[in-house]
Amino acid sequence: MTQFDQNDDSVVVVIGSGAGGATVAHELCEKGIKVVVLEAGPRFTIDDFHNNELAAYQQLTWADKRYATGDWPAATLAPEGPNWIVKAVGGSTLHWNGLSFRAQPHEFKARTTYGEVEGASLADWPVTYDELDPYYSRAEDKMGVTGTHGIKRHPANNNYKVLYNGAQRIGYTQISNARQAINSEFRDGRGACIQLGFCNQGCKMGAKWSTLYSEIPKAEETGNLELRSGCMVLRIEHDKAGNANGVIYVDGDGVEQRQSARVVCVAGNAIETPRLLLNSNSSLFPDGMANSSGEVGRNYVRHVGAIVFGEFDKPVNMHRGITVPGTVFDEARFDPSRGFAGGYLIEAVSLGLTNLAVVGDAAGWGRNYTGFLEKYDHLAGVLLNGEDMPRSQNGVSLHDTERDQYGLPVPIIHVEEHDNDHAMSAHFKGQAEALLGAAGSTKQHHVVTAAATHNMGTCRMSADEDKGVVNSFGQTHEVKNLFVSDGSQFTTATAENPTLTIVALAIRQADHIAAQMSAKAL
Amino acid sequence: MKRRNFLAGSSVLTIAALALPIYPSRAGEPFTDGQTAALLRLVKDIFPHDALSDDPYQAVVGQLTGAAADPNMLTLLRDGLASLDAVAEGAWHERTEVDRVSALKEIQSTPFFLTVRVMTLFGLYGNPAIWPAFGYEGASYEQGGYLFRGFDDLDWLPEPLS
Ligand SMILES: Cc1cc2nc3c(=O)[nH]c(=O)nc-3n(C[C@H](O)[C@H](O)[C@H](O)COP(=O)(O)OP(=O)(O)OC[C@H]3O[C@@H](n4cnc5c(N)ncnc54)[C@H](O)[C@@H]3O)c2cc1C
Ligand code: SF4
Numbered sequence: 001m002t003q004f005d006q007n008d009d010s011v012v013v014v015i016g017s018g019a020g021g022a023t024v025a026h027e028l029c030e031k032g033i034k035v036v037v038l039e040a041g042p043r044f045t046i047d048d049f050h051n052n053e054l055a056a057y058q059q060l061t062w063a064d065k066r067y068a069t070g071d072w073p074a075a076t077l078a079p080e081g082p083n084w085i086v087k088a089v090g091g092s093t094l095h096w097n098g099l100s101f102r103a104q105p106h107e108f109k110a111r112t113t114y115g116e117v118e119g120a121s122l123a124d125w126p127v128t129y130d131e132l133d134p135y136y137s138r139a140e141d142k143m144g145v146t147g148t149h150g151i152k153r154h155p156a157n158n159n160y161k162v163l164y165n166g167a168q169r170i171g172y173t174q175i176s177n178a179r180q181a182i183n184s185e186f187r188d189g190r191g192a193c194i195q196l197g198f199c200n201q202g203c204k205m206g207a208k209w210s211t212l213y214s215e216i217p218k219a220e221e222t223g224n225l226e227l228r229s230g231c232m233v234l235r236i237e238h239d240k241a242g243n244a245n246g247v248i249y250v251d252g253d254g255v256e257q258r259q260s261a262r263v264v265c266v267a268g269n270a271i272e273t274p275r276l277l278l279n280s281n282s283s284l285f286p287d288g289m290a291n292s293s294g295e296v297g298r299n300y301v302r303h304v305g306a307i308v309f310g311e312f313d314k315p316v317n318m319h320r321g322i323t324v325p326g327t328v329f330d331e332a333r334f335d336p337s338r339g340f341a342g343g344y345l346i347e348a349v350s351l352g353l354t355n356l357a358v359v360g361d362a363a364g365w366g367r368n369y370t371g372f373l374e375k376y377d378h379l380a381g382v383l384l385n386g387e388d389m390p391r392s393q394n395g396v397s398l399h400d401t402e403r404d405q406y407g408l409p410v411p412i413i414h415v416e417e418h419d420n421d422h423a424m425s426a427h428f429k430g431q432a433e434a435l436l437g438a439a440g441s442t443k444q445h446h447v448v449t450a451a452a453t454h455n456m457g458t459c460r461m462s463a464d465e466d467k468g469v470v471n472s473f474g475q476t477h478e479v480k481n482l483f484v485s486d487g488s489q490f491t492t493a494t495a496e497n498p499t500l501t502i503v504a505l506a507i508r509q510a511d512h513i514a515a516q517m518s519a520k521a522l
Numbered sequence: 523m524k525r526r527n528f529l530a531g532s533s534v535l536t537i538a539a540l541a542l543p544i545y546p547s548r549a550g551e552p553f554t555d556g557q558t559a560a561l562l563r564l565v566k567d568i569f570p571h572d573a574l575s576d577d578p579y580q581a582v583v584g585q586l587t588g589a590a591a592d593p594n595m596l597t598l599l600r601d602g603l604a605s606l607d608a609v610a611e612g613a614w615h616e617r618t619e620v621d622r623v624s625a626l627k628e629i630q631s632t633p634f635f636l637t638v639r640v641m642t643l644f645g646l647y648g649n650p651a652i653w654p655a656f657g658y659e660g661a662s663y664e665q666g667g668y669l670f671r672g673f674d675d676l677d678w679l680p681e682p683l684s
Contacts, residue, residue, distance in 0.1 A: 051661035054648045156682045157673045164682040177682070194667030204663045314678045319658060321673035353658035357569075357647035365568045365630070365639055366623060373647075374571065377657025439679065 002226050004036055009260035011036050012513070013247055014267060015233045015276065018091020019502045020486035021267030022211030022219070023142075027510030029224035033517065036259055037216075037225065038249050040232040040268075041088035046213060049094075049202030053354045056201035060094055062087040065410045066271065067399065072415035077362045077450035082413050083302075084451040085269045089229050090212030092269060095200050095453070096499060097324040098181040098208045099347065100145040102136050103494035103501055105129035106334055107342075107387070110492040113334055114341035120389035120418055121299050125491040126463035126472040135504040143209040143503060144187050147178025154184050157195060157321035162310070162380035163348035166439030167328045170431070177326035181209035181500075190214065195321035197350070231257075232406055235280040236264055236482065242284050244482045250406055263513060263522055265474075267485040267506075270300065270455035274396045274488060275411045277459065277469075290459075290476035295469050299460050300395040300413065301493035302452035304386035304421045307349060308432035309360075309379045310441030311372075316380045318350035324383070331386075331431065332495045340423040343495040344386025346432065351381065360447055372445050379445075382435065384428040385454075387495045389418035396458055454498050459488035473512040474505060481522050485509055552590055553600075556613070560603050561586055563615035565642045567622055571655065578652045582645035586638065595637075602634025 004011050014025045017039040025035045041062075050056045062085045068074040074082035086092045106113045108129050111122040140148040147153050153176075156164065160177050167175045182199075185192045193207035206213050219225040230252030237258075239245045244264040251257050266273045274297040278288040288296050325348050332343040351359070353376055361369055393416060398409035433444050462468020465477035474489050476482045485506050487498045494501070516522040553561065565582045590596040606614040609625040617625070629635050646652065653660050662668055 051663045052650075054644065155674055157668075158676040161674070161676050161679050161682060165679045175682075194669040195673040196662050196667040197673075198662070205667075314676075315657070316676060317657065317659075317672065320662075320668035320671070320675075352660075353653055353656050354644075354647045357643055366626075367570055370569050370571055374573075374656065 002220070002223050004034060004226050006257065006259050008034075009245065010034060010262050011260070012263040012265060013038065013259055013261040014265045014485070015247065016091060016267035016269065016272070016486065017089045017211060017216060017227065018086070018267060018269060018486070019093050019211060019499045020506045021091065021265065022215040023503050023506035024265050024267065024483075024485045024510050024513075025225060026215040026219040027507055028513060029219040029222040031510070031514045033224060033514060035219070035225050037227045038231040038233050038247065038259070039089050039227065039229045041086070041229065043089040043227075043229040044202070044212070046202070046204055046206050049198075049204050051196065051198045051201060051204065053201065053352045056198070060086045060088050060202065064404050065402070067410060067412045068415070069412055070394070070415040072417055073448045073450045074413070074415070074452065077448065082451060083271050083455055084453045085271065085455065088212075089216065089227065090210045092453075093210040093499070094202045094212060096208075097199050099324055099327065099497045100140065100143060100179050100181045100500040101327075101345075101496035103129070103496050104332065107492065107494040110342075114336075117341055117389060117420060119391065120420065121392045122390060123460070123462060123467065123491050126461055132501075132504055132508070135508045136500065138507050139500055139503040142214075142507075143181035143500070144183055144190070145500070146180045146182065146184055147176070151187065152184050153178040154180065154182065154193060154322060154325070157325045158316050159318040159321070159348045159350050159380050160326040162312075162316060162439045163326050163328065163346070163382060163435070166435035166437075167330075167346070169438035170434050172328050172330040174329035175326065176329070179327070180322070182322065183207040188214070193322065197319050197321050197323060199323040233268075233276060234406060234408060236266075236276065236289055237280075238282065238284065238289070238479065242479060244289075244479055263481045263483065263517070265483040265485045265509075269486055270458045270488040271396055271411055271413060273484060273486055274458040275398070275408075278396075278398055279408055285478075290469055290478040290482055292478050293466050293469060295460060295467065297396040297458050298392050298394070299390040299457045300415065300455070301388050301390050301457040301490070302415070303454045303493055304344065304384060304388045304424050305449040306384045306425050306428060307381055307447040307449060308429065308436065309381045309445045309447065310436030310439065311375045311443040311445070312378045312380065312439075312441055314440075315377050317377050318380050319352055324349050331428070338427055340420045340427065342387030342389070342420070342424065344384055344424055344428055345495055346428070346435070347383040347385055349381040349383040359449070360445070362448070362450065380436065380439070380441070382432045384425060384432070385495065385497060386424045386428065387493045389420045390457055390460075390492055391416060391418060454487070454493075456487040456490040456493055456498055459484045461489050461491045474509045475512070483509060483513065552596055553587060557600070557603055558583065558587075560606070560613075560615040561599070563622070564603075564606075564638060565646070567619070567626060568639050568642050569646055571652075573655045574652055578646055578649050581649060582642050585645045586641060589641065598634055598637060602629070602632065602638070605629060605632070605634065
């Protein structure tokens with residue numbers, strides 16, 4: 001195994017080994033650049049994963065203290081666990097479902113398209129769809145997205161049949177079970193999906209793309225990667241000129257260490273990334289590193305979410321097979337006549353019995369609730385994934401006094417929902433009831449989703465250094481050798497699940513870093 | 523709305539609470555027979571399923587009893603049971619279901635109720651022994667997934683074209 005000296009200041013240090021971090025690391029390694037990845041969590045193998053919701057959650061989930069404030073559901077329903085993120089090598093690509101959609105061209109111009117929305121901090125991305133197009137294609141190839149690059153789609157499972165038929169009967173036309181980063185056949189050293197139904201628990205077939213068993217081992221094979229797991233980065237350091245020159249971390253034995261760096265890429269997911277920048281304050285950067293704009297930690301977006309379950313007279317058995325097996329795109333369009341800006345996707349979804357009992361009604365008890373749970377194998381679920389409005393006051397800040405086990409201030413995640421979000425979820429609820437009803441559902445049950453799985457926007461991209469933290473390559477405006485490589489970069493949420501865009505941006509960023517390094521600009 | 527506000531103080535909700543420890547089971551002591559019977563009645567009333575035997579509920583009572591090794595938990599449970607008896611003006615667990623449930627509604631925002639509810643939630647629905655009664659089939663890896671075991675056996679709707 002490759003090892004680099006801690007004083008080696010020619011390495012790129014990448015913080016976090018999830019979708020963004022491991023991708024940028026792998027791409028750099030392929031170009032002959034030396035990389036040290038520091039990952040806070042442990043390194044598991046596929047054999048370690050559990051086909052059990054409780055055990056998998058306990059094994060993988062980031063459980064360090066966080067607080068939710070504001071008026072979003074997490075503030076009451078998950079006040080100490082508002083964000084569902086993995087702490088392990090592979091990051092949230094262990095939990096994720098594999099849905100891999102491109103954002104739409106107009107969504108990169110959200111401010112121009114939607115116009116002024118009062119109380120929202122909408123802005124255009126400094127990168128266009130056309131510029132990202134080739135990188136989307138490379139990302140789809142890398143991840144093995146069905147329906148692209150000649151990769152065949154999966155057969156329809158039970159839950160998808162309900163979504164498809166219901167959607168068709170209410171007049172929707174854009175219904176698909178493609179665009180999954182889940183192998184339908186053996187590809188790229190990974191096996192095919194056998195419809196286990198435990199996509200969120202770590203795929204025991206390795207069929208679902210995860211950096212744990214794709215980007216990381218490939219990067220290791222180049223001889224240019226050293227991955228240090230169990231290493232939590234506490235802060236980034238800089239030289240007198242204000243360039244990043246190393247990071248301080250606690251290793252698995254609890255010992256504080258320092259790794260020198262030529263370039264630092266932060267990819268801790270959109271809560272930990274801004275938190276790390278805020279914690280890296282100094283006399284030169286009194287408000288946190290790369291935060292002269294004051295935008296670090298702001299404009300947090302997470303997608304408008306909700307689930308509706310339909311009860312049917314005949315069995316569905318939604319738990320059999322791919323957890324999120326298909327999507328309706330008809331509502332993803334821009335159409336203010338519906339009463340809201342932005343669009344949304346309707347995705348089929350299943351939950352195991354344990355998770356259903358936990359989230360079905362966070363305060364539920366008694367015969368009403370247990371009667372619903374008893375319908376388990378006669379239920380089908382649909383999920384809302386919609387663009388939420390960014391707001392300057394929504395985001396990540398540091399607790400004044402409370403510290404976590406590393407001695408770092410506990411992050412507070414504050415969200416005040418925008419009326420646009422409420423209008424969108426009300427619209428979805430009506431459509432979901434109609435869709436399920438058209439498929440034959442006799443009764444619907446509404447679920448409030450609390451924990452955010454898509455976290456974005458907290459170090460937003462902007463061409464203007466006063467209005468955003470990073471430029472279109474994820475490079476911070478203020479510290480030229482410091483990059484943000486995850487969903488924190490997103491200027492706006494878009495209606496689509498974020499990971500394909502994160503991976504496309506990471507590939508593009510690696511090209512940029514390599515070019516700048518050879519030009520000695522970094 | 524009021525009901526949810528009370529939950530703010532209890533950190534043990536939603537999916538994040540899946541990290542909650544499952545306590546080792548213990549029997550009997552430190553509770554009287556009456557208290558143990560009341561605990562069983564309580565966990566059954568919170569999540570009643572007529573198709574289930576008492577066994578999975580007994581298992582939850584065992585976990586509660588195990589948790590009561592912590593003196594704070596013991597006090598919470600004992601006092602909570604006493605408060606139910608006070609509301610019911612007698613032995614709560616010997617009342618009819620309608621009366622028991624209306625007493626529970628009066629205390630459903632108390633730390634006692636919320637704690638027992640959450641522990642029952644995980645202890646009961648996390649117990650694989652009850653899953654067959656719901657048609658939930660649990661771990662599938664050992665059986666080769668559902669690819670050849672009905673992932674697409676829904677036959678009362680037309681096959682999707684795409
Ligand atoms: C249940 C679930 C389902 C999902 N389904 C989908 C889907 O279908 N489609 C989709 O597009 N997206 C989905 N997502 C979202 C997707 O997982 C994330 O968008 C993606 O993984 C984010 O990538 P990332 O690199 O920003 O962060 P992550 O993948 O979360 O990786 C961050 C890593 O950084 C580490 N880290 C953080 N701070 C530090 C530090 N200070 N020092 C060292 N290491 C640190 C963490 O331990 C973690 O391993 C889902 C998420 C969940 C939870
Ligand atoms: S359904 Fe497919 S992708 Fe999901 S866990 Fe099973 S094998 Fe993996």
